[in-house]
Amino acid sequence: MGEETNEAVRLLWGPPAKPSRGPKPALSLARIAAAGVEIADTEGLGAVSMQKVAGLLDFTKMSLYRYVPGKAELVALMVEAAVGGPPPVVDGLGWREQLTAWAKQLARSFTEHPWLLDATVGPRVMGPKELGWLERVVAALDGHGLTGPERMDAAVLLAGHVRGIAEQARAARPDGSPETELLAVLGPLVHQHADRFPALAAAMASQDGRDQALDFGLERILDGLETLITRRTG
Amino acid sequence: MGEETNEAVRLLWGPPAKPSRGPKPALSLARIAAAGVEIADTEGLGAVSMQKVAGLLDFTKMSLYRYVPGKAELVALMVEAAVGGPPPVVDGLGWREQLTAWAKQLARSFTEHPWLLDATVGPRVMGPKELGWLERVVAALDGHGLTGPERMDAAVLLAGHVRGIAEQARAARPDGSPETELLAVLGPLVHQHADRFPALAAAMASQDGRDQALDFGLERILDGLETLITRRTG
DNA sequence: GAATAACTGTGTCTGGCAGACACTATTTAT
């Protein structure tokens, strides 16, 4: 990842452009990223190819390589463009309320751009906007007796939970129309093999389908953090 | 996903084989999956192609399609083979200790097969072994006042956390040799833009690098569950 | 025992993909 990493860092963090000698660029990183996002939003990340992105912009595939070193970097730009920034800080809110709002907003990003789940797997460079999300959590937990690494760990914990829920929600969602929701497959399977999964079968018996997995986990995490904070600050 | 889903279900849950008319199959699902796992373990999931898997078994690519409908199903079999089963239940352990052991063991699976992170993104059918992991969590939480859906949510919460940590650990790991660990890139970036990320910069200043993110999140989650359980059972 | 039907493994082909490279046209610096 050596060189590619630096290229990605340059694109995500570097200066916006440099005036130079040859012809003026007709495209821009922003337009290219937006085209990629449009395709991913409608057809999924798998449908994003240099060809398709270029076609949407009425350019040839190879012209994109004048702006972006490769597809990985294009996806990085798409992520940064789609994830947006964290919600504005509302003064007077406690850390719990701030983190709750943060989680709901992040979940909304994943719902609007489900392909973000696919695009953010594996080692990659985070852009400024993405880092902004982390910043918010760490800032919200400032001054409550947690160490620096602990605040970072809390941010990762929260982000991981939202991500996990988003993945589950996507699986349960009917992507096209005649698609089998994954849970509709899982349920019968569990009951069919109830001998092997007695606890699951029992747990799934009460079909209230409340769909509050995000809130449940969030409350547990915040309760856990509160326990720690109380212990630390006396 | 309509038809593919059913095919995947048949492969993962169906009967092992059916005696039939033609020549005896020289291969087996198990051998094919094992070959795929071997490639993924050494070269990553991206290096797994029908060609490569077949080559490792000294067969042609197309012969694999006699066993597996497509690559997606092959990956599903690989996941089921690599994830293994949950750790054995140790009697006399409380739910907290059981879930702790569960999380550590699951984290080990992700460490041994980092490509599991890539292979378990997106809607997919879970196999019996994978479902076994969920079963354990739900079973461990039985009889503590939580509803069925709540126990399921707790399982998803725990699994999501372990997954998130595994992803972070992989990013921090030097995959090849001269690879830049992602955190080694992130640190300088944050400090370089400390004005935009003051809380992050401060949090990262204390460089103790204890690497206990798994434990931290786990304790918070378990504390949060304990709070709920105490509230429920009085 | 012979015919038949079902199955296994193979070879060939298509369409799509990322990306390397050489080329032309354009614009600015000297």
Add this chain to the structure above:
DNA sequence: ATAAATAGTGTCTGCCAGACACAGTTATTC
């Protein structure tokens, strides 16, 4: 005016998943 750097293009290679037709093999059926 000329040279250098750059933007967009067209062509080419190699890899990929998968469709399909084929030849060889084996159990079933007559």
